[in-house]
Amino acid sequence: MIRCKQEEKNITMTSVSEKYEAVIGLEVHTQLLTSSKIFCGCSTAFGAPPNHNVCPVCMGMPGVLPVFNRRVLDLAIRAGLAAHCEISPHSIFARKNYFYPDLPKGYQISQYELPLCNGGYIELPAADGEQPRRIRLTRIHLEEDAGKNLHGADSSLVDFNRSGVPLLEIVSEPDIRSAEDAGAYLRELRLMLRYLEVSAANMEEGSFRCDANVSVRLRGATALGVKTEVKNMNSFKNVEKAISHEIERQIGILESGGRVVQETHLWDPDREETRPMRSKEFAHDYRYFPEPDLPPLKVSRELVEEIRAAMPELPSARRARYLRDFGLSQYETDVLTNERDVSDYFEEVISAPGLSNRKSAANWVMTEVLRVVRESAKPIAESAPKATEVGSLLAMVEKAEISLNAAKTAFAAMCTSGKGASATVAELGLAQVSDEAAIATACDRVLAANPDKVADYRAGRDKLFGFFVGLVMKAMGGKANPKVINEILKQKLAG
Amino acid sequence: MTSDLHKLTVTEARTRLRAREISATELTRACLDRIAAVEPGLHAYLTVCEPEALEQARVADRRLGAADAPALCGIPLAIKDIFATRGVRTTCASRILANFVPPFDATVIARLRDQGAVFLGKTNMDEFAMGSSTENSAFGPTKNPYDLGRVAGGSSGGSAAAVSADECLAALGTDTGGSIREPASFCGVVGIKPTYSRVSRYGVIAYASSLDQVGPFAKTVRDAAILLGAIAGVDPRDSTCSARPVPDYERALTGDVTGMRIGVPKEFFVEGMEREVEDATRAALKQFEAMGARAVEISLPHTEYAIGCYYLIATAEASANLARYDGIRYGLRAEAATLGELYSLTRARGFGTEVKRRIMLGTFALSSGYYDAYYLKAQKVRTLIRRDFARAFENCDLIVTPTAPTTAFKLGEKTADPIQMYLSDIFTISVNLAGLPGLVVPCGYDNLNLPIGLQILGPHFGEEAILRAGDAYERSSAFKRRPPAL
Numbered sequence: 001m002i003r004c005k006q007e008e009k010n011i012t013m014t015s016v017s018e019k020y021e022a023v024i025g026l027e028v029h030t031q032l033l034t035s036s037k038i039f040c041g042c043s044t045a046f047g048a049p050p051n052h053n054v055c056p057v058c059m060g061m062p063g064v065l066p067v068f069n070r071r072v073l074d075l076a077i078r079a080g081l082a083a084h085c086e087i088s089p090h091s092i093f094a095r096k097n098y099f100y101p102d103l104p105k106g107y108q109i110s111q112y113e114l115p116l117c118n119g120g121y122i123e124l125p126a127a128d129g130e131q132p133r134r135i136r137l138t139r140i141h142l143e144e145d146a147g148k149n150l151h152g153a154d155s156s157l158v159d160f161n162r163s164g165v166p167l168l169e170i171v172s173e174p175d176i177r178s179a180e181d182a183g184a185y186l187r188e189l190r191l192m193l194r195y196l197e198v199s200a201a202n203m204e205e206g207s208f209r210c211d212a213n214v215s216v217r218l219r220g221a222t223a224l225g226v227k228t229e230v231k232n233m234n235s236f237k238n239v240e241k242a243i244s245h246e247i248e249r250q251i252g253i254l255e256s257g258g259r260v261v262q263e264t265h266l267w268d269p270d271r272e273e274t275r276p277m278r279s280k281e282f283a284h285d286y287r288y289f290p291e292p293d294l295p296p297l298k299v300s301r302e303l304v305e306e307i308r309a310a311m312p313e314l315p316s317a318r319r320a321r322y323l324r325d326f327g328l329s330q331y332e333t334d335v336l337t338n339e340r341d342v343s344d345y346f347e348e349v350i351s352a353p354g355l356s357n358r359k360s361a362a363n364w365v366m367t368e369v370l371r372v373v374r375e376s377a378k379p380i381a382e383s384a385p386k387a388t389e390v391g392s393l394l395a396m397v398e399k400a401e402i403s404l405n406a407a408k409t410a411f412a413a414m415c416t417s418g419k420g421a422s423a424t425v426a427e428l429g430l431a432q433v434s435d436e437a438a439i440a441t442a443c444d445r446v447l448a449a450n451p452d453k454v455a456d457y458r459a460g461r462d463k464l465f466g467f468f469v470g471l472v473m474k475a476m477g478g479k480a481n482p483k484v485i486n487e488i489l490k491q492k493l494a495g
Numbered sequence: 496m497t498s499d500l501h502k503l504t505v506t507e508a509r510t511r512l513r514a515r516e517i518s519a520t521e522l523t524r525a526c527l528d529r530i531a532a533v534e535p536g537l538h539a540y541l542t543v544c545e546p547e548a549l550e551q552a553r554v555a556d557r558r559l560g561a562a563d564a565p566a567l568c569g570i571p572l573a574i575k576d577i578f579a580t581r582g583v584r585t586t587c588a589s590r591i592l593a594n595f596v597p598p599f600d601a602t603v604i605a606r607l608r609d610q611g612a613v614f615l616g617k618t619n620m621d622e623f624a625m626g627s628s629t630e631n632s633a634f635g636p637t638k639n640p641y642d643l644g645r646v647a648g649g650s651s652g653g654s655a656a657a658v659s660a661d662e663c664l665a666a667l668g669t670d671t672g673g674s675i676r677e678p679a680s681f682c683g684v685v686g687i688k689p690t691y692s693r694v695s696r697y698g699v700i701a702y703a704s705s706l707d708q709v710g711p712f713a714k715t716v717r718d719a720a721i722l723l724g725a726i727a728g729v730d731p732r733d734s735t736c737s738a739r740p741v742p743d744y745e746r747a748l749t750g751d752v753t754g755m756r757i758g759v760p761k762e763f764f765v766e767g768m769e770r771e772v773e774d775a776t777r778a779a780l781k782q783f784e785a786m787g788a789r790a791v792e793i794s795l796p797h798t799e800y801a802i803g804c805y806y807l808i809a810t811a812e813a814s815a816n817l818a819r820y821d822g823i824r825y826g827l828r829a830e831a832a833t834l835g836e837l838y839s840l841t842r843a844r845g846f847g848t849e850v851k852r853r854i855m856l857g858t859f860a861l862s863s864g865y866y867d868a869y870y871l872k873a874q875k876v877r878t879l880i881r882r883d884f885a886r887a888f889e890n891c892d893l894i895v896t897p898t899a900p901t902t903a904f905k906l907g908e909k910t911a912d913p914i915q916m917y918l919s920d921i922f923t924i925s926v927n928l929a930g931l932p933g934l935v936v937p938c939g940y941d942n943l944n945l946p947i948g949l950q951i952l953g954p955h956f957g958e959e960a961i962l963r964a965g966d967a968y969e970r971s972s973a974f975k976r977r978p979p980a981l
Contacts, residue, residue, distance in 0.1 A: 056599050060819045062592065062700040063579045063601060065733050095815050097861070099838055106818020158823065287861035289870060292704035292812055294734055 016255055021219045022247045023227075024176035024212055025138075028189060029167045030199040031145070031207035032075045038144050038166035039066030039109065046205050050150075050159035058164035060104030065293050068093075072142060072166045076116055077299065077307045079168055079198045080140050082314055085120030087304050093142075093291035098284050101158050102147035110169075112288040115141035116297065122172075122192070123316055124184045127330070132316075135185050136173040142297075143167050162206075168199070174213065174224065179243040183236055186210060187338075191315045194340045203235055212243055215260070216250045225250070226260040230274055232267045242267035246274050318343060326358040335366055341380050345369070345387045352391020354399060361394050368408070372415055385414040393421035400481055406430035434481040436488065442475040443468075443488050457493055465489065500525035501661045502978075505570055505718040508664055512559055512569045519559060519569025522664075523552035523613050526571045530615065530662045533981050538637050539647070539657040541576050542584050543616035555611040567725050568611030573663035575654045576617035577624055578604050578709075579698035583614075587700045588632035589622045591820045591827045591845025601698025602733065603667065603709055603726040610725055615663050618653030622847045623817065624674055624702040626650050627919040630910055631849045638906070639681060640979035641945050645903040648678030648919075651712070655682040658712045660981055665713040665722055669699055670933075671706045672805055673899075673923025679712060679935040680898035680948025683976065685719045685965070686712045688923075690955050691930035692737040694723075695730035701816040703809035704735075706927040714976075716936060716966040720744035723958065739956060747959035748966040753787035755964065758891030762798040763922055768900040775939035775947040776897045782973040783895070783964070793887040793894065797879045801925035802917055804880065806853075807860045807873035808928070814857030820845060852913065877928050884929045884954075893964055894952040896922050898935050902945035926952055934961040939974055 037044055040057035057064045080087050094112035117140035126132040145167050147160040170189065176182050190208055193199040201208040215227035230246050233239040245267075250260050265274035313321075315337050322333040337343045346365045350358050369384045376383035384390070393410055396402045402410065402425055410424045417424065425431055433439065446468055447454050457464040472485050500522045503511070511517045527545055534540060548571065555569035576586050579597035581604075586592045600608065607614075621631035629652025630636040637652040639645040640660040647656040651668030655678030658666050668675040670688035679686030687710045694709040701707060711722035724745065729738040759780060764773060780790050822828035822841030829840030846854070860869035887894060899919050909916040926933045931952055938949035949968070953961040 056597075059824060061579070061597065061599070061825070062585070062587065062595070062819070063577075063597070063696075063698040064599075065697050065735075067732060067734050097815050097818060099818065099821060101821075101823045101834065104819060104824060105815075106821060107815045285863045287814070287858065287863070287866075289811060289815070289861055289866070292735075293701075 016251060017248075019219060020216045020247075020251050020254070021221075022177055022179075022243075023174045023215045023217060023224055024178075024182055024243060025174040026172045026176065026182060026185060027211045027213070028170040028186070029145075029209045030170065030193055030201055032072055032166040032168060033197060033199055034069060034071045034075065034166055036069055036071075037164035038069050038072050038142070039164055042164065044165050046207075048161055050157070050161065053161045054163065058104065059160055060106070066109060066291075068294060068297070069166065073116075073297065073299070074307060075198045076140065076142055076168055077304060078196050078311060079170075079193060080117035080120065081304070081308050081311060082192055082196055083117070083120040083122055083137055083140065083170070085117035085137060085140055087299055088114060088116055088118060089299050089301070090114065091116045091141075091297045091299070093294045093297070094288045095291050097287045100146065101156065102149045102160075102163070104147065104160060104163055108144060108146065109291055109294070110143035111141035113290075115139045116299070117141070122185060122188055124181065124188055125316070125319060125334070133181075135175045135181075138171040138173050140168055140170050143169055174215075179240040179247065182212065182243050183240045186236055186239060188315070191338065191340070195312055195315050197312070209234075210239055212239065212246070214243055214246045214250070216247055216254065226262050228260065228262065229264045230267055231264060234269070238267060238269050241269075241272060242274055245272065249274065315343075322362075326362065328359065328362055332362055332366065335370075336362060339380075342370070345380050345384065348387035349391040349394065352388055352395050354395035355391050357394075357398055361391070364390070364394055368411055385411070385418070386420075389414060389421045393425075396421065396425065400432060400434055400483070401425075402430050402432050403482070406432065406479075429477075429479070431479060432481050433476055433479050434484050436484060439472065439476065439480050439484050440488050440492075442472050442480070443485070443492055446471045446475060447492060454493065465493070468493070498525045501529040501664075503664060504714045505567070505664050505721055506715065508570055509566060509721075513564065515559065519552040519555040519613060520549065522569065523548050523571045523615070526615055526663055529660070533640075533660050533662060536638060536643050536981070537640060537656055537660055537662070538635055539618055539653040539660065539662055540573065540616045541586060541588065541619050541632075541634055541653065544583055544614055547583065548613050548615050551611075551613045555613060558611050565610040566721055567607060569613060570664055571613040571615050572607065573615050573618045573654055573657040573666035574604065575620055575651050575666070575668045577620060577669050577700045578667060579700070580604055580614065580617065583617065585617065585700070586634075587623050588620045588634060589845065589847070589850070590633045591841070593633070593827065595826050597698070599698060602695035602730045604698065606726055618651070618657055618666060620653055621650035621674075622850050623700070623813070624650040624669055624671055624707075625813070625849050625853050627673065627677055627916050628904070628909065629653060629678070630906065631847055633847055636906060639903045639945075640981055641683065642903065642943065645905050645945070646681065648681035648899075648903060650674040650678075651686075652678045652682075654712050655679050655684055655686065658682070658684045658714060659979055661978070665711055665718050667709065667722075667726070668712055669702075669707055669709050670923075670927065671703050671708075671809060672927050673920040675710045675712065676923045676933055676935040676948070676950060677899050677919060680950075681903040681946065683937045683940075683946025683948070683979070684712050684714060685716050685934070685936050685969075686710060687719050687723060687934045687958070687962070688926065688932065689723060689727065689958055690737075690932045691927070692735055693932070693956065693958065694727050695733040695736045697730055697732040701812075703812040704816060705812060706805075706809055708927070716934070716962055716969050717745065717748055719934070720748060720962045720966070723962075737956075742959055744959060744962055747963045749963060750967045750970055751787075752783060752964050752967045755783075755788040755893060755960075756891040757783055757788050757790050757964075758793035758887055758894040759790055760793050760795045760798070760887070760894060760896060762795050763896045765900065765921070767918075768897065769902065769941070771939070771941040772897050772900060772902065772947050776895070776949060779938040779949045779968065779973065780895060782968060782971055786967060786971060788964075791891050793891055795880075795883040795887060795925065797876065797883050798925055800876045801880055801928060802921060804873045804876040805920075805924045805928060806856065806917065807869050808877060810853040810857030811860045811870050812857065814854050814861065817846075817850070817854055849913070880925050881929045884925075884931060888954040892953075892960055893957075896950045896952070898922060898948040898950040902941045902943070902947055922950060931955060932958050932961055934965045936965040936969055937974075937976055938968070940977065944977070
């Protein structure tokens with residue numbers, strides 16, 4: 001999208017862009033879904049008053065020691081397995097040393113040599129007819145978050161609520177070639193983390209953050225160009241914009257005969273440009289060394305297998321299943337899998353007894369259910385009727401117990417009343433009559449009352465068939481199964 | 496009203512308190528009076544907690560009425576100012592923490608508090624435990640009770656001097672390279688540095704995390720055993736603390752050393768050692784042999800690298816451990832126009848010379864391009880030193896050495912030459928690198944009546960053996976402890 005805009009602005013840019021290839025690696029920090037911090041018992045709840053969720057340990061008081069929260073390990077292993085990483089049986093924590101007011105100990109406990117997860121990859125969902133692409137991972141490691149500096153007019157304050165919140169750092173190889181792919185990678189990663197219930201992965205709340213290493217080189221070149229690190233991108237849109245901007249900036253420099261300087265750039269979302277940080281702000285020698293206050297992290301084969309056995313279905317597997325087994329299109333598959341809660345809802349709908357037409361269930365969820373969700377602007381669990389009830393409703397349609405129109409009426413009623421499918425259908429008298437005897441009686445009555453029309457029909461006025469159907473349906477109070485009416489009428493009129 | 500109750504040992508006081516012959520209040524009062532009398536000359540304490548101590552004594556007196564009163568109920572103790580004490584100023588003898596009052600107790604403090612111990616106050620030390628003479632305290636040195644012109648040793652010099660001068664019944668210290676053992680030797684008291692991980696470090700202001708260990712000072716080995724038993728053991732707040740059950744150390748004091756093989760490292764009788772120190776050590780060895788033990792020569796070939804190795808590892812860890820004193824959340828803050836200035840002015844004003852020296856040394860050792868040559872190499876040497884001891888303990892049960900090459904030196908004698916100061920720890924430092932337990936018991940006096948301490952080392956978790964040997968030696972008639980004539 002962004003690239004299109006720029007191409008419109010400057011046609012020659014396109015051919016220049018063709019000359020170069022971008023090489024992008026992403027570092028993602030994502031908050032693990034634990035109720036307490038990684039090295040102390042404080043709460044990780046978002047939105048508490050400043051310095052509410054703190055204790056001597058996460059405030060870096062003299063003499064305190066970290067104690068590792070084992071729950072963090074389970075979540076991290078789950079993420080590592082989902083990303084096809086090798087889970088290290090022996091990893092260690094390290095101290096990353098730097099001064100900043102939001103860093104209470106003057107070092108961050110992280111992992112450096114011997115991280116928890118090595119290698120692995122994330123598969124980007126393919127467009128129709130394409131092969132899925134793999135973005136390789138370098139590593140996934142554990143670390144603690146820092147606090148947050150709040151700058152006022154003449155003073156600065158620090159909130160340590162986030163200090164010690166558990167983070168996973170997911171580092172990709174420089175396998176990404178465009179801003180769009182960077183976006184696709186992040187969306188896939190976020191979706192995976194949400195399916196795994198490893199992270200809420202919410203960029204706005206800061207539980208999912210991304211820094212990008214960007215360089216460009218002449219297409220076909222094998223050596224890497226000089227890279228810059230781009231920070232401060234707080235939405236998916238901004239990540240794509242910032243990377244696009246940085247690619248164009250670097251190409252601009254190279255085209256005008258200049259050289260890219262290795263430095264850190266901050267994305268300014270208001271001015272839509274990246275600006276270099278002052279070199280003093282990032283020229284760190286972090287002086288990593290093994291954390292002497294924590295023993296090595298030992299992970300047994302048994303633990304890994306236990307976690308593997310309890311892994312939920314991943315979005316990629318679910319997508320493949322919808323495409324292959326349900327006959328859904330790529331688009332439908334995407335709509336139904338891109339939000340974990342929607343997908344789980346759909347899964348529940350189709351698990352209703354008697355429901356076998358997944359394709360029509362998919363349509364129903366995408367149109368009827370998602371419309372309600374959209375209109376209410378609330379999560380699906382709070383806005384739509386219970387998935388099992390919607391499933392029962394659709395099963396009733398499939399068994400011809402109600403008509404599709406009746407189902408829509410019932411659905412609308414269920415949305416407001418919160419009642420179940422069968423109760424609603426009964427209450428509103430929507431059950432469809434397929435009783436052949438009752439329908440035959442009604443047909444006989446209609447034909448007997450209209451002898452002239454019957455004669456006309458038999459004389460060749462085929463169009464009158466609809467007229468008879470309408471009268472029978474009316475006589476049945478609109479609840480008769482139209483298919484049955486058709487069959488019986490045809491027989492009787494032929495006779 | 497004066498009494499001699501402050502002269503009691505923990506063991507004696509425990510018996511008399513339980514028999515209700517004396518009260519914790521009287522005992523505490525006697526210690527406070529003693530402090531008032533001798534502190535002006537000694538400067539063992541940085542903070543004396545008189546009202547708090549008397550209140551704790553009153554509570555202890557009520558508990559002492561019960562049959563199951565804990566061993567340390569009502570016993571007045573001195574605490575090195577490196578332990579976080581809830582509500583009581585904890586300075587680590589540094590200007591940067593001059594007004595710091597922790598909102599929590601160190602685990603060992605909490606354990607002693609639960610037992611009903613009485614905390615008389617916080618004792619002087621080298622700033623952040625960096626030093627061997629307590630001359631690096633930001634608040635002035637502690638003097639040696641045997642000679643006020645001499646140092647008490649360090650870094651736990653205040654605790655050693657307070658026990659030596661009967662300003663408390665026993666005390667807590669910490670030992671990173673000899674900080675319990677060297678001052679115990681200089682002040683003529685018993686001190687034990689337990690196996691690394693035996694005692695929780697939670698709430699102990701960190702100097703070098705992989706070396707720091709907590710231990711007691713006492714007037715007798717039995718007292719030290721009682722205190723160690725009270726503070727040792729697993730702590731959910733310290734993941735490096737051992738889950739190994741704590742034995743009843745007092746029961747280990749059988750007095751019997753028959754058949755014990757005592758290793759004597761040939762590398763430890765070095766040039767530059769005072770003659771009288773060597774003589775006293777050899778005499779103690781003879782005494783052990785007389786009691787039925789057997790001396791065997793052993794070799795610790797990497798001893799000469801211990802000081803270099805220590806000053807890389809300890810300072811590297813310290814450079815990170817002391818980064819938290821940044822003027823942001825607590826402690827000293829220098830007013831400044833920029834953040835960078837705030838950091839540099841706060842730390843320039845807050846830290847003393849030796850602390851700055853060690854932070855810079857450690858920062859350098861960890862720096863990009865130097866890490867492998869310094870920090871990593873030092874870790875490898877540490878492994879070799881550990882192996883030396885493991886091999887040595889295949890052929891002996893204990894190792895006996897001098898504690899320091901000299902007796903207490905004069906105030907100011909070594910402050911100008913850090914290397915000379917570092918060499919005071921030559922016999923103690925490798926023990927921390929190996930994580931082993933070490934006990935110091937007085938074994939004699941030089942011709943100036945300055946105490947000499949014998950160091951007894953054991954294998955990992957060999958506290959019972961070294962306490963048994965130390966107690967047996969102490970009970971033997973070899974020498975008589977002479978309290979300082981203050």
